[in-house]
Amino acid sequence: MTDLLTRATARYCEFFNELPQKAAYAPGRVEILGNHTDYNGGYVMSAAIDRGTVLVGSAFNGQNNIRLLAADLEKSAEFPANEFERDSENAWASYVLGVVDELQKAGIDVGGFQASIHSIIPLGAGLSSSAALEVATAFLLKELYPYDLSKMEIARLCQRAENKFVGVSSGLLDQFSSVFGAPDHLLFLDCVTHEHEQLTLPRKDLALVICDSVAKHSLVGGDYNTRFAECMAAAKHFGKSLLRDVSSEEFEARKFELPENQRKRAQHVLDENRRVLLARAALRAGDANAVGSLMSQSHDSSRYLFENSTVELDFLVDTAQELPGCLGARLTGGGWGGATVNLVEQAAVDQFKEILAAKYREFSGKDAPVFVCAIADGAHALSI
Numbered sequence: 001m002t003d004l005l006t007r008a009t010a011r012y013c014e015f016f017n018e019l020p021q022k023a024a025y026a027p028g029r030v031e032i033l034g035n036h037t038d039y040n041g042g043y044v045m046s047a048a049i050d051r052g053t054v055l056v057g058s059a060f061n062g063q064n065n066i067r068l069l070a071a072d073l074e075k076s077a078e079f080p081a082n083e084f085e086r087d088s089e090n091a092w093a094s095y096v097l098g099v100v101d102e103l104q105k106a107g108i109d110v111g112g113f114q115a116s117i118h119s120i121i122p123l124g125a126g127l128s129s130s131a132a133l134e135v136a137t138a139f140l141l142k143e144l145y146p147y148d149l150s151k152m153e154i155a156r157l158c159q160r161a162e163n164k165f166v167g168v169s170s171g172l173l174d175q176f177s178s179v180f181g182a183p184d185h186l187l188f189l190d191c192v193t194h195e196h197e198q199l200t201l202p203r204k205d206l207a208l209v210i211c212d213s214v215a216k217h218s219l220v221g222g223d224y225n226t227r228f229a230e231c232m233a234a235a236k237h238f239g240k241s242l243l244r245d246v247s248s249e250e251f252e253a254r255k256f257e258l259p260e261n262q263r264k265r266a267q268h269v270l271d272e273n274r275r276v277l278l279a280r281a282a283l284r285a286g287d288a289n290a291v292g293s294l295m296s297q298s299h300d301s302s303r304y305l306f307e308n309s310t311v312e313l314d315f316l317v318d319t320a321q322e323l324p325g326c327l328g329a330r331l332t333g334g335g336w337g338g339a340t341v342n343l344v345e346q347a348a349v350d351q352f353k354e355i356l357a358a359k360y361r362e363f364s365g366k367d368a369p370v371f372v373c374a375i376a377d378g379a380h381a382l383s384i
Contacts, residue, residue, distance in 0.1 A: 005382055008054040008118035011071040016114055019384075020056040024139035026132040026379035027052035028121040029177035030208060030341050031332045032186055033276045033294060035302050038171025040231050040269045041192045041242035043276035045199075046173060047208065048181020050374040051122075053132040055140040056384065057115030066100065067114035068093055081112045086165065092117075095130050098165030099137040102157045108147045115140060122369065125212045126333025130166070131174030134158040135379045143381050151378075152194055155179040169228035170334075181378030188280050192244060202286035205346045206327070211320070211356055212369045213312040215337040223336050227265060227308065234258055234266040243269045268305035272298060292327025292343045299330035299340075308335030312364060316340045319359050324348050341373075 005023060012020045027048040034044030064081045070092050077090040079097060082104070086094050096115070103110045115137075121129040138154050141147075149157065158175040162168050176189050176196070185198040235243045237258055238250055243266055251270055255263050275294045282290035299317045303309040313331045317340055320329035325348020332341040344352050353370040360368045 012116035021058040022143035023056040023382040026135035028127040038173040041244035042273040044173045046177040047375045050376040053119035053136045055136045059144040060112035063112045069116040071118045095133040098161030126338025128174040135178040199283045208373045209342040212339045230265045234262040264305040295328030295330045
């Protein structure tokens with residue numbers, strides 16, 4: 001994190017020709033279980049990771065503009081602080097502007113500022129680089145224009161920014177994970193009641209290994225919003241606003257009244273909710289093997305019922321499950337590209353990484369980054 005802050009500060013000084021006043025950090029996340037359950041009012045399990053986004057910035061004195069530098073993209077943009085719209089030329093800026101918009105709507109007097117953005121979260125890998133940017137923005141602005149919101153209120157505000165300004169009908173999983181991350185702890189969240197819990201892996205000799213398929217995904221519009229609409233339509237068929245409220249008995253009695261696509265989406269969500277609850281119970285009972293098995297079951301459901309996997313992700317999961325020391329594997333994040341998460345015994349990690357990367361290169365002709373992900377702290381302000 002020190003290197004990340006140093007690089008972000010250096011780029012800020014080069015571009016804006018002054019030292020920044022404040023800094024904030026937010027991590028990406030890995031989704032352990034709960035694929036597309038969050039916006040259906042369900043349950044999720046995740047962890048903040050040791051790859052994140054830093055924003056360094058300063059408030060303008062007497063100026064009412066927002067000046068942004070995306071250091072990794074070598075792009076910059078400027079907007080009025082109170083009357084801005086999405087800029088198709090600078091889509092990355094929408095994640096910052098959406099947070100500003102929601103803070104202003106909440107009655108918080110956010111004025112002009114300038115900021116440099118630097119991240120080491122792989123873009124399009126399903127590790128929630130977008131939520132990390134939103135959350136880091138919220139925490140930087142809390143330093144520049146102090147406001148009093150709880151951690152859950154900040155997470156929900158950042159979710160609204162993505163829903164309303166960016167235009168992705170996402171749930172709370174990503175922002176919650178980025179805000180509430182805790183070292184060495186998995187996170188459980190009930191997306192309706194907002195009950196949440198920190199859970200430890202039952203064995204110290206386990207690692208989360210990420211494999212980036214380098215088949216990038218984009219959640220703005222497209223398949224993600226189509227799945228959202230299918231799920232909402234299925235819930236409405238049962239007279240519910242959320243699939244979470246449809247009981248297994250109701251679904252089994254009437255599932256063939258639904259069009260096939262809606263039936264499959266609903267089946268996935270209902271089954272996935274059960275898997276998250278079973279995984280929570282398994283973690284409490286110290287059963288790591290059960291958690292791994294539930295992860296693999298989740299991927300099968302994503303592949304065949306939710307249909308948000310890809311041939312690359314399927315290959316990575318199928319290959320991982322055959323390797324020594326792998327307890328479970330699945331896609332992580334929205335799908336349609338991105339990465340897989342694998343629960344692997346520490347002693348087998350080096351061989352696992354080497355073989356999985358080699359087999360994927362042979363299959364796809366691409367070099368897939370494979371790396372261990374430490375479970376890390378959540379968002380916070382940084383000292384400059």
